[in-house]
Amino acid sequence: MGNADIRQLAVIEPKPFEELAGSVVAIDAHNWLYRYLTTTVKFTRSEAYTTADGEEVANLIGVVQGLPKFFEHDITPVFVFDGGVTELKDDEVQERREQRETYEEQLAEAREREDSEAAEIAALESRTQRLTDTIQETTRELLALLDVPVVEAPAEGEAQAAHMARYGDADYVGSEDYDALLLGAPYTLRGLTSKGDPECMEFEATLEEHELTWEGLVDAAILMGTDFNEGISGIGPKTAVKLIREHGDLDGALAARGESIAHADRIRAMFLDPNVTDDYDYDTDIDPDIEAAKRFVTDMWEVPAEEVERGFERIEESVVQTGLDRWT
Structure with missing residues (x-):
C-alpha cells in the first residue's frame, strides 16, 4: 500500500486526460483491479457477479467498466501482475488477512441481524474482497480477449511497472500507491480509477524539491x-x-x-534494486474481440448482459474512433 505520508514530499500536478493521448501506461494490475473489485461489490447486487456454483467474479464487471476510460482517451494500458510477495512484506500481508477476517465475521453477523441495512452489508462485502485464483485467472483471460497487453512480474507488479517506465517501455506508471515514487517511476498517474482527470507524481521534480x-x-x-x-x-x-x-x-x-x-x-x-525482469514484449496496437469477450463474461461466467452492456459498447465505440483518428 505504501506510506501515505510520502504524498507530503511528492511533487504532484494535475494531468488532464487530453495530455495523455497516445501514451502507454504500465498499470499496477492488482492495485487497479482491487479498487474496481471493491467498488463493484459495494454498488452491485451480489447475484450479478455470483455464478450458480457460488464463484464470485465481480472483477469481470469491474474490468469492463474500468477499461473504457483508457480507450476513450487513446491510452494503451499494460497490466502488470504481481509475482511472489517478498518475505519482508509478510507482516503487512498477515495484518491485512487478519483485518479481512474481522470484516468477514462482522459481515456474517450483519446478515443474521434483522435490523441490518443494505448499505452496511454492501460496505462490509467490499472490505472482505480478495484477489482469488478465479479472479486473477478470469481477469487475465478477459484482458487477452480484449487484446490488452499483460506483463507478469517476478515479484511486485508496481516495481516491474516502474522499471518499464524508467527504461522507456511505458510513458507512465498507473498506481494509487506512493511507493511508485520510491521505486523511481519517472511519472506516476494517480486517480485512474476515480472520476475526473488523474494527477501526476513526478520523480525528478520531487528529488529537486528536497x-x-x-x-x-x-x-x-x-x-x-x-x-x-x-x-x-x-x-x-x-x-x-x-x-x-x-x-x-x-x-x-x-x-x-x-x-x-x-x-x-x-x-x-x-x-x-527490486526483483524485476526485462523478459517481456507486447504490442500496443489493440484489436479486441468484443463478441468473444461478451460470451466469456455473460455465457461462461453468467454475468447478466445488462451489467456489462454499456461498458462493452464504450470499448467498441472508443476503439473504432481511435482507429479513425489515427488514420485522419
Whole structure:
C-alpha cells in the first residue's frame, strides 16, 4: 500500500486526460483491479457477479467498466501482475488477512441481524474482497480477449511497472500507491480509477524539491515507515528529509538518533534494486474481440448482459474512433 505520508514530499500536478493521448501506461494490475473489485461489490447486487456454483467474479464487471476510460482517451494500458510477495512484506500481508477476517465475521453477523441495512452489508462485502485464483485467472483471460497487453512480474507488479517506465517501455506508471515514487517511476498517474482527470507524481521534480538523491528519498521514507518496516516514532516527512540532509544517509540519521531499523539494507534494495525482469514484449496496437469477450463474461461466467452492456459498447465505440483518428 505504501506510506501515505510520502504524498507530503511528492511533487504532484494535475494531468488532464487530453495530455495523455497516445501514451502507454504500465498499470499496477492488482492495485487497479482491487479498487474496481471493491467498488463493484459495494454498488452491485451480489447475484450479478455470483455464478450458480457460488464463484464470485465481480472483477469481470469491474474490468469492463474500468477499461473504457483508457480507450476513450487513446491510452494503451499494460497490466502488470504481481509475482511472489517478498518475505519482508509478510507482516503487512498477515495484518491485512487478519483485518479481512474481522470484516468477514462482522459481515456474517450483519446478515443474521434483522435490523441490518443494505448499505452496511454492501460496505462490509467490499472490505472482505480478495484477489482469488478465479479472479486473477478470469481477469487475465478477459484482458487477452480484449487484446490488452499483460506483463507478469517476478515479484511486485508496481516495481516491474516502474522499471518499464524508467527504461522507456511505458510513458507512465498507473498506481494509487506512493511507493511508485520510491521505486523511481519517472511519472506516476494517480486517480485512474476515480472520476475526473488523474494527477501526476513526478520523480525528478520531487528529488529537486528536497535536494535529495534517489537513495536519500528512500532513506527518508524508511525513517517514516514503509510496507517493509515501521518508521521511527516521531519522524514525519519534514523531519525525515532534514535528518537525511544533515547526516547524509539512513545510517548517519539513525546513529544521530540512537535508533536502529532491522534489515535496513534489504529494505533499501527493495526500492533501489527490486526483483524485476526485462523478459517481456507486447504490442500496443489493440484489436479486441468484443463478441468473444461478451460470451466469456455473460455465457461462461453468467454475468447478466445488462451489467456489462454499456461498458462493452464504450470499448467498441472508443476503439473504432481511435482507429479513425489515427488514420485522419
